[in-house]
Every structure is written in structure tokens, then in C-alpha cells.
Amino acid sequence: MAELPVRLTVNGKAVEHPAEPRMTLADFLRERCGLTGTHLGCEHGACGACTVLVDGAAVRSCLMFAVQADGFDVTTVEGIAAPDGTLSPVQAAMRDCHGLQCGFCTPGFVVSITALLRDNPAPTDEQIREGLSGNFCRCTGYQGIIAAVHQAAASAGQPTA
CATH class of the missing domain: 3.10.20.30 (Beta-grasp domain)
Structure with missing residues (x-):
């Protein structure tokens, strides 16, 4: 071909x-x-x-x-981190909130969370779950990932519910 x-x-x-x-x-x-x-x-x-x-x-x-x-x-x-290698708020929050374990799903979550927060800077837990429903993690139980979304939103000055 x-x-x-x-x-x-x-x-x-x-x-x-x-x-x-x-x-x-x-x-x-x-x-x-x-x-x-x-x-x-x-x-x-x-x-x-x-x-x-x-x-x-x-x-x-x-x-x-x-x-x-x-x-x-x-x-x-x-391309999510800053050119100098500084972690984005989403990446830093995933690290801080233990939103990853094996790390295999992490890139997809980081990209999806970045898009979610761009479109909805202050999501509720329900909106986060809905927004990330197409991403699967077999390790974390999702609580750290949800906490990371809230932290990333808060670090951008958008408190979440």
C-alpha cells in the first residue's frame, strides 16, 4: 500500500x-x-x-x-508540560494526589483532564466522573484521580464542589 x-x-x-x-x-x-x-x-x-x-x-x-x-x-x-519541563497543574495534581500507580493509563487521563478543565474549570464530582468515563484505570480506584482534578482546578483559581 x-x-x-x-x-x-x-x-x-x-x-x-x-x-x-x-x-x-x-x-x-x-x-x-x-x-x-x-x-x-x-x-x-x-x-x-x-x-x-x-x-x-x-x-x-x-x-x-x-x-x-x-x-x-x-x-x-x-506537550502538556511547559517547554522547560515544569509540570502542568494537572500533572502536578496527579502526582500530589496519588492519581496514578502503574502509570499506564496516566497519559490518557492527563490529556482528558486537561480538556475537561478547559471546558469546565470547576467541575463537580459527578461532572468529573462523566467527563472521564471513557478512561479506565485498573489500579487506583479513581479517588486520587478525582482529587487531582479538584486540586488542578483549585490551582487555576477555580474551586470545585
Whole structure:
């Protein structure tokens, strides 16, 4: 199958790499861009480990072909921290609130929480659970993750209920 050029912005940098039409965005990011923070769990869009932002929207990158992302702006977990490596409020809160254990699902949660708080800067517990319902964690029991969302919102000056 012939490869096609895929041009997009990833974490603020223009990239262009060839990809077969059937290559997923997740594989493109990992294999062509060397960004392995985007994890592949179920490869069916059910677990959320591969969540990235595509033009600001949280997307399961295992369900999107790289060619579909051509021309778009993609943010992976590697692009969430500040350029100097300073953790984002979401990343710091996940660390502080013990919102991770094995860490496999963490990149997807960090990206999803970032999008959630952008759209709803002061979510309730119910809104957090709904907003993160597409992300699965087999280790934490979710309490640390929910606490992390509240802390990240509070650090941005948005107290939550």
C-alpha cells in the first residue's frame, strides 16, 4: 500500500512523515514522531490510554487514522508540560494526589483532564466522573484521580464542589 505524506503540528512543532492510509494516529505518533507517551491499551477506543487533543478536542488516537489528522494541531501528553519541563497543574495534581500507580493509563487521563478543565474549570464530582468515563484505570480506584482534578482546578483559581 502506498504511503501518503501526513503534515500536522504536534506539540507546537510542524511534522511531516509518510504513513500508510490504514496507520492509526496513535501508531503515527509513536512510530513516526517518537512520542511514546501515547499508550495503546485496547486499540478499540474503550480504555482512553491513547487520548490526545486534536484541534483541542479529546480524541482516541487508536480510532483515528493519521491521514485524517493531516493539517490538524495535535497535543500529546508530552506537550502538556511547559517547554522547560515544569509540570502542568494537572500533572502536578496527579502526582500530589496519588492519581496514578502503574502509570499506564496516566497519559490518557492527563490529556482528558486537561480538556475537561478547559471546558469546565470547576467541575463537580459527578461532572468529573462523566467527563472521564471513557478512561479506565485498573489500579487506583479513581479517588486520587478525582482529587487531582479538584486540586488542578483549585490551582487555576477555580474551586470545585
